[in-house]
Amino acid sequence: MLPWENIPTLRRQEVYRMPSVGSISAVLKKSCYREDPSPFLVIDPRDSCYLLDPKYNCKTLQTVLEGLSEIKEIKVEAGLEPPAPSAQELNDALGNRDLFLYHGHGSGDQYIPMRKVENMNKCSAAFLMGCCSGLPYRGGRYVPKSVPISFLLAGSPVIVATLWDVPEDISQFVKAMLESFWRERSxxxxxxxxxxxxxxARYACAQQFLTGAAIVCYGVPTAITTKRKKKNT
Known part of the structure; x- marks a missing residue:
């Protein structure tokens, strides 16, 4: 698919990809992230988990996460580090957290079948920082499929993924996004x-028109905020 988001007129605009108009309504109805009085779905990045592929060299991103945790006090909870978690562990993480971050080979579907994801009643927002994690694939005459579409079917409000192979400087994009999350919460x-x-955040990549252009966003407008606990009456 073409990176329409990176043409000059759209590069600074807010763009979300969706399979159809009907899918927008379906995600809004299924998602559990809506909080009044906000007109948008919201997620709290403090309620997050991450998975670093043990077969992939993730030292750069791990250093970024540790640095942010120490300097910015961003707490990445429930880190799912090697050995690789079971499909059930990932299923529980996706169903109970606001944000899931994956960095490694592909989209992470080697750890949890997408059929299992599609059957979930709710699903966290996801950053799938691997090569071609958001690229649809054709199955002959059938409708194209992709990992982001599976997440949307599960009720995920937003999925950030890539359209082609990306080098290691994608970690700089993740760092820029996490810093933005912290700023918006504070x-x-x-x-x-x-x-x-x-x-x-795309401009944080060393190769803005290669790595930066590969990153796209599926879903509906989703805001970053700190969830407030409801007072007992």
Whole structure:
């Protein structure tokens, strides 16, 4: 698929990909992230988990995560590190967290079957930082399939993925996004949405028009915020 988001008129705009108009309504109905009075779905990045592929050299991203945790006090909870988690562990993480971050080979579907994801009642937002993680594939005469579509069917509000092979500097994009998440949570201002934050984060990549252009966003407008606990009455 072509990276339409990177043509000059759209590069600084907020762009989300969806299979159809009907899928927008389906995600909004199934997602459990809606909180009044916000007009958008919201996620809290503090309620997150991550998976670093043990077969992939993730030292750069691991250093980034550790550095952010130490300097910015961003707490990445429930780190699913090697040995690889079971499909059930990943299923529980996707169903109970707001944000899931994967970095490694492909989209992570080697650890959990997409059929299992599609049958979930709810699913976290996801960053799938691997080669071709968002690329649809054709099955003959059948409708094209992709990992982001499986996540959307499960109710994930937003999925950030790639359209082609990406080098290691994609870690800089992840770092820029996490820093944006922290800034949005700490300032008492109207929270920005993931799609708008991606426009600036793409420029953090050393190869802006190779790595940066490969990164796209599926889903619906989703804001970054700190969830407030409801008071007992």
């Amino acid at each position: 300032d008492d201002v109207k929270p920005e949405r993931i799609g708008s934050l991606m426009a600036d």
